[in-house]
Amino acid sequence: MFSKTCEYAxxxxxxxxxxxxxxxxxxxxEVAAGIDSPEHFxxxxxxxxxxxxxIQSQKGPTGGFYLDAQSRxxxxxxxxxxxxxxxxxxxxxxxxxxxxxxxxxxxxxEFKKIRDAISKMLRSTHLGEFSEQLEQKLVFLxx
Amino acid sequence: MFSKTCEYAxxxxxxxxxxxxxxxxxxxxEVAAGIDSPEHFxxxxxxxxxxxxxIQSQKGPTGGFYLDAQSRxxxxxxxxxxxxxxxxxxxxxxxxxxxxxxxxxxxxxEFKKIRDAISKMLRSTHLGEFSEQLEQKLVFLxx
DNA sequence: ATAATAAAAGATAAATTTGTCTTTTATTAG
DNA sequence: CTAATAAAAGACAAATTTATCTTTTATTAT
Ligand code: FES
Ligand code: FES
Numbered sequence: 001m002f003s004k005t006c007e008y009a010x011x012x013x014x015x016x017x018x019x020x021x022x023x024x025x026x027x028x029x030e031v032a033a034g035i036d037s038p039e040h041f042x043x044x045x046x047x048x049x050x051x052x053x054x055i056q057s058q059k060g061p062t063g064g065f066y067l068d069a070q071s072r073x074x075x076x077x078x079x080x081x082x083x084x085x086x087x088x089x090x091x092x093x094x095x096x097x098x099x100x101x102x103x104x105x106x107x108x109x110e111f112k113k114i115r116d117a118i119s120k121m122l123r124s125t126h127l128g129e130f131s132e133q134l135e136q137k138l139v140f141l142x143x
Numbered sequence: 144m145f146s147k148t149c150e151y152a153x154x155x156x157x158x159x160x161x162x163x164x165x166x167x168x169x170x171x172x173e174v175a176a177g178i179d180s181p182e183h184f185x186x187x188x189x190x191x192x193x194x195x196x197x198i199q200s201q202k203g204p205t206g207g208f209y210l211d212a213q214s215r216x217x218x219x220x221x222x223x224x225x226x227x228x229x230x231x232x233x234x235x236x237x238x239x240x241x242x243x244x245x246x247x248x249x250x251x252x253e254f255k256k257i258r259d260a261i262s263k264m265l266r267s268t269h270l271g272e273f274s275e276q277l278e279q280k281l282v283f284l285x286x
Numbered sequence: 287a288t289a290a291t292a293a294a295a296g297a298t299a300a301a302t303t304t305g306t307c308t309t310t311t312a313t314t315a316g
Numbered sequence: 317c318t319a320a321t322a323a324a325a326g327a328c329a330a331a332t333t334t335a336t337c338t339t340t341t342a343t344t345a346t
Contacts, residue, residue, distance in 0.1 A: 001144060001231070004304065007238030014249055027322070038305050047324060060313025061321045076250075088144070095150030097286045106157055106273040106282045107219075110264045117260060121253045130249040139249045143240045147334065170292070181335055190294060203343025204291045 001118075006083040009045050011035040011141045013079055016055060016065050017072065018131040025064030036142035045083070052082050067127060077122035089119050144261075149226040152188050154178040154284045156222055159198060159208050160215065161274040168207030179285035188226070195225050210270060220265035232262050 002010070015034045019026040028046065032039040046065055050057040054074055057065050080088060092099040093111035101108075133139045145153070158177045162169040171189065175182040189208055193200045197217055200208045223231060235242040236254035244251075276282045 001236055002238070004238060007236075011237055011248075029322095040307075041305055043323075044305095044325090050323090057323060058313080059311075059321085059323045061315065063313070063322050065323085093144055093150075094154055094284075095145070095147060096283070100286075103283050103286065105154075105284065106276065107264075107268070108282070110268075114257065114260055114264070117257055121250075121257070125250070125253075133249065139251070140239070140246050141237075141248065143243075143246065172292095183337075184335055186293075187295090187335095193293090200293060201343080202291085202293045202341075204345065206292050206343070208293085 002080065002088070003084055005041075005045055006080055008035065008037045008042050009049065009079055009083045010076055012037070012042055012046060013049065013055060013067075013076075013127050014130050014134070015141050017067050017128040018134045020064075020066040021128065021131050023066075025058060025062065025066045027064045031065065034141060049079065049082060054078055054082060072126065072128045074127055075123050076125045076127070077119065079127075080122055089115065145223065145231070146227055148184075148188055149223055151178065151180045151185050152192065152222055152226045153219055155180070155185055155189060156192065156198060156210075156219075156270050157273050157277070158284050160210050160271040161277045163209040164271065164274050166209075168201060168205065168209045170207045174208065177284060192222065192225060197221055197225060215269065215271045217270055218266050219268045219270070220262065222270075223265055232258065 012031050012035055015031055016026055019030070019034070028043050029039060031037075031046070032042050035042070046055060046057065049055045050065070053071070055065055055071055056068050057063070077089075090099060092105055093107055093114075094105040096105050099105075099108065099111075105111075130139060134141070155174050155178055158174055159169055162173070162177070171186050172182060174180075174189070175185050178185070189198060189200065192198045193208070196214070198208055198214055199211050200206070220232075233242060235248055236250055236257075237248040239248050242248075242251065242254075248254075273282060277284070
C-alpha cells in the first residue's frame, strides 16, 4: 500500500507529535528506537519532511524534531503525498500509465471507491490525534 | 497497492481470459503486446501462474496460454495471492511486522475496513467477467 | 524422423528501494 | 571563543524489484 519509507514516515510523525505535545523536542535516536526503524534512514526521511515544512527541526544541543502549531494541523494525507506522491490518491490500480474515466481499466470503478476511502481516511486524520491513545498504550508504533 | 509484477499478472490473466473464451490459445507475444508489458517479464509471471494452476499453458506449435473451465472460476484474489502473497489481505498498513488486534497500530481499525473492501472486491471478481466489456472497448488493459 | 514452433528455464543486468557509514554545518552551553 | 551536541548532507552498499537475453524442452505438422 505504502512504501517502507512512507510507513516509517507516518509512524515517525505520529511518534514526534506525541513526544513533543508539551513543546519539547525529540532526537533522531529516540525516534528511531521508538518506531523501530534504521536511524540514518529515518533521518533522511525526516530531513525531507522538515524541508517541506511538515515537521520542524532544530540543530545543536537541546535540538531535535518537533511539530509547531501549524504542523499539527497537517494530516497523514500530507505526509503520504510528500513521501509517496499521488499514486495512491489518483493512480490506476492496475498500473495503467494514468487513470482515466474515459478509458478505464476493468477495475476502475471499484478502485475509485477504495482510493476514495483511503483518501478520506488520510485526509481526516491529523498528526497529533493519537497522542493520548499512545500514552495509554492502547495503540503502538512498533511490535 | 500491488507490485508491478502483480499489476501485469492481473492484466495478463484478464487478457488471456478474453482472448481464449472461445477455447483457443494465445501466445506470449500477443499477451505482452495486449497489455503493454515486457515480453520476457510477463512470461516468467505466467510460468508461475501456470505452475500454480491459475492458468494453463501448452508448448509447441498451436500452443499458448489459456484458461480451462476450472481456472475461469478463480478470482483476482487468487492471482494476487499467488503473486504478492497476503500482505494486502492481512498485513499492517503501517508496516508493523504483523497486524494485531491486541497490539494495534493507530490506524488498525481504519486499515481493516479498507483491507476488507479490497479483499471483498478481489474475491468477488472472476477472471473472465470482463471479456464482453473488453470486446466492446468499454474497458482497456493498456493506454 | 525432421524441422518448426512456442513455452520453460537459466543467466545476467539495470533500476529502484532500503539501509549504513562518514563528514559537515548549525546551535548551544559554559 | 571553545567544546559538545545534534541535525544535514554526502557517499556508498546491500537487497529487492523489474527487465533483458540466451539456451533448453516439449509439442506439432509435415
Ligand atoms: S483506469 Fe485503472 S483505476 Fe482508473
Ligand atoms: S496493526 Fe496496523 S493494520 Fe492492524
